[in-house]
Amino acid sequence: MINFILNNKITNADVNSSMPLLDYIRYEKHLTGTKIGCREGDCGACTVLVGTLKIDGCVEYRSMTSCIWPIGNANGKHIVTIEGMNLNNSLNVSQDAMKNNYATQCGFCTPGFVVSLIGFCLSNIEKNLNNAIEAISGNICRCTGYKSIEKAANDVCKQLEFSSGKLSIKWLVDNNFIPNYFGDIPKKLLQLKTEHQNVEDGVFVSGGTDLYVQKPDVLRDSTIHLISDNINLKGIYIEHNRCTIGAGHVVSDLWNHSELHQYFPNIKKHLKLVSSEQIRNMASFGGNLVNASPIGDMTIFFLALNSNITIIDKSKNERIIPLKTFYKNYKCYDLHDDELLKNISFKLPSEISFFNFEKVCKREYLDIASVNTAIHIMVNNETISDIHLSMGGVDAIPKYLDKTCAFLKGKKICLELINEANIVLQKEIAPISDVRGSNTYKRLLARQLFFAHFIELFPEIITLNSLMKYA
């Protein structure tokens, strides 16, 4: 039995915890406002809000795509669908803004946009248009061309400005952003009796963002062991210039971690390239690493930080290995069936070290990379004292570029060096032609993005113009 609050009602779902939440909402509860668009988390038509009771007694709401999220994860949470956002006989602020700006045409994607917008209203994030757009970035609309939706988002932001200060549930209720039952949810969640048994011997599932895309039908019939709320896999610690991130954390946790922003000033820019808000709210770091995609964004990110990973087995034995030795071959990695990734740890960038992440795909955002790459470089008097460089999409595994790093280490940054390093890099990579690009393109892109790291980090030494003249 899975116990949660669905909109304003306590719900006890007697279904396999591997059932996608979407199917439960639509076909068991007949709440048909949540739509099926792609079942891959790529269109956002099935977006719902997931509310989690925090220690401070507040409920934190995050938008998620219910098509690839196992219902077991809903245990103890508040799940809000579009129906749960409707006021009795009028439109709420977000709905009204969508209507007035002609931001709905066929209407099929619309509930998803409204849910995401309301998720933005409920979040702690600063209320500006950019953040509002960010919140709906995982929603695809094929009719409007988005300009009208932008206007709607802008109107919502303007309405939020009147809140003057911190938004409370009460203020949002009083000002017609959400229905009034939201006020009772924290109390109800506290009182909610959950008796869900997380089966021990099952396929490990965290956010579901990869597994439910790869093999949804298999999972639906299987027993799964849910780990997204496993506290052993949580915690972000910063100690002695090292950061340790529990493998169960989702990308948004990094996005929202203000202390880490001091070390990675561009982290939002980088993470924005990674996926949509909904997926960042669901996808765990552990999942991204064991997915072992040769193009995994977070894997590339952590490889360049020369991270170590801690692996734990059923008897709680731990072992620590460098991430760069984890991948053996295409989708093969050093992890036994009964083992779990516990955490990732890495040395933080310092005053003399610099980090950069680059990614190019067909669509700039919310797409899988043709090539992605990250660099963490330590520099003393323009000389590279240490360097870690990773690249995806250029080999069967996410690649740590050993040889290129070795070549660069100890040398002074100059045009000649960067050009020569590219020759080493080109020998180290072996891209293949596929739907993400031809082999020739990926090689050229690998060069450009390698250059981009230096152009971004050392603009006074390296410019595109000078590199081109040199090349």
Place this chain on the structure above:
Amino acid sequence: MHKNISHSELKIKLDAVKNDLKASVKNMDSYTHVRGESIYVDDTNIKQGTFYGVVFDAPKAHGKIKFIDYTAAEALEGVERIFTYIDVPGENQIGGIFPDEPLFAEDEVHFCGMPVALIIAKSEFVARKAIGLIEIDIEDAPIITTAREAKTQKKFINAPRSFNLGNVEEAFKACDYIFEGETFSNGQEHLYIETQGAYAEPLENGNIKITSSTQGPTSVQKTIAKVLGIPMHKIEVDVVRLGGGFGGKEDQATPWAVMAALASYHLKKPIKLILNRHDDLRMTGKRHPYESTYKIGLSKDLKIQAYQVEFLQNAGAAADLSPAIAERTLFHATNSYFVPNVLSTVHSCKTNLPPNTAFRGFGGPQGMFVIESAIANAASEIGVPARKIQEINLLQENNAFSYGQIAKQVEAKNTWESAKAIFDFKAIEKDIKNFNSVNNDFKKGYAFMPITFGISFTNTSMNHARALVHIYQDGSLGISTAAVEMGQGVNTKMVQIAAQVFSINPKKIKIESTNTTRVANTSPSAASSTADLNGKALLKACHALLDRLKDIIAEDFKVSKKEIALKDEFVYLNNNKSEISWEQLISKAMFKRVALTENAHYATPVIHFDKTKEKGHPFAYHVYGTAIFITTVDCLRGTYVFDEVKIVHDYGRSMSKGIDLGQVEGALIQGMGWMTMEEIAYNEAGRLLSNALSTYKVPDIFSVPKNVEVIPLETKGNDMAILKSKAVGEPPLMYGIGAFFAIQNAIKAFNPKYKLKFHAPMTPEKVLMSLYKN
């Protein structure tokens, strides 16, 4: 005539547009849309005993079926029955234009994704599981995936067609410049967010009711009748709304509805059949890829004197709508330009891909892409900006199109000059030049894109519609037409028409579902003409009713009908408000036994086309417009953003400015997607590689231009358009072509040696390669 306007004047114009939007009528469906209360096929309340269907399709693109074994699938718990061509009581045939497409494969398959069987089970999940248990062996046959290869092997859907104006051969002899080239434009996935689907319910006496997500209810009805071998009156097709269509549900919503009906016919049970996204992507056709070759000749003064073009249309494995789409390519082969000598030919080539189908623009975009490429190439070779050649050759009043129609009320030059003036093109050009001279890593480029698009089904006999209006005795109205609401806002326009005629509150008007028992023998909602055709029919019906209502007042008050008017729900006599309200008027009518129902028929006048001569007057009117694109290319990474798209669009006299602007913006972005990031990929075995949303990318909110400005061209409008408000669904899609050329323009600023390429879409891969390889 067109003076450049100042920034403050532009702001006034833009503010006026904004104010118009505020005042403009809102989409009447938006209330339920934003609340998640609108009902699509998959949201229909299902009846007890409903079974679910999943389609088993060909895993190979071509070959004889040597062996199929359904035993294990049939034995699976929960599987009710598996249907194949053997179970078809009528004809196993769904071809619309030609009977060349079986519902289920018989002994041969012709494309990957071709339906072979329908699995019916107690749930979709079980049916899908059963699919995995079917064994099939297909003997490999040669596979053709490109139009060029099909032409070499002489595999065609039908005979080629040619339009001919003047004499190209003679004209080329006199040209100062002649350029030849090849172009390719790729297909495009519709990606309606609601996938294809239908729900079939058995009624008494062997009648069947189908709820379908189709743009063509009659075509669904007709095809079901044919396949089941029963009369059309036994089939009722009902459509509430579509979660997007874009042409993809004009012809290709049919097979799924037919299959659901077939299973329901046999099992006497309700059947739900909704394609999942992967099945939809794999099994349905897309916009046609075109491979084309052209020859363009110009005189010294840059006038295009002759244009010869051959289009190879990749039709896929069956005709579907390809011949009609090919025809429209010819109609739009010269876009907004007057060319005195034209010879255009199109071949519909038969390949082993899913039959390609209608997609917003219907072959027009593919035709326009070639002449725009030809002009860009000529300009680049001669060393002038493409816009010069575009501008010099714009269509003018009384010019002849290659198909014989004489252009009237032409706004090509008007929109072009207005765009230049309103958006201050000189300043744009200067800004770009300055930007490019001081920036190395980023380069800006621009392009103009004029459009001229003909409105009407090119098949003259399809230009008709009907409307059925009931005034209920309490004064509320129910309206049925053939129009299918799929986001274009046609319901709202129908409400506006009736509300305007009777001068009543739109809340009194309900638009009924589109249903074949209320409005029969309909044309599909397509060709941008749904509002025109159905709106004109509705207008006729409303006027007939109004006339009868006026008769009542005329008789009661002994006044002439001319003195009677309805205004704000009251009867006015000689401009004076009477005490008779709308409701009272209707009560009177009831009492006097006056018919409060009217059914009207409209058939577009004037239009005709003679296919034996390829000449005529096929279009009621044309829609015009000009767009200016400004893009910035990241020359380090090969990516691009669109800074601005500025458009002057000819709406005629828009009856719903908000809705029409939505059509322009939506079509623009869809056209830009086709030209930039949307890349359909099939491998040599005919298997779709871009088979999921993770591999086929449509524009997201970050990839649209930062700024889109659309200024309406103020014109008198056209009487052939509903309330002079011109059709707006398709034409703006073709603005998107400008995106392709703007990017090339920027590339050239970085890489002067770059030779323009005409292979769309312009993906970041092509951009990077163009920046660095010559």
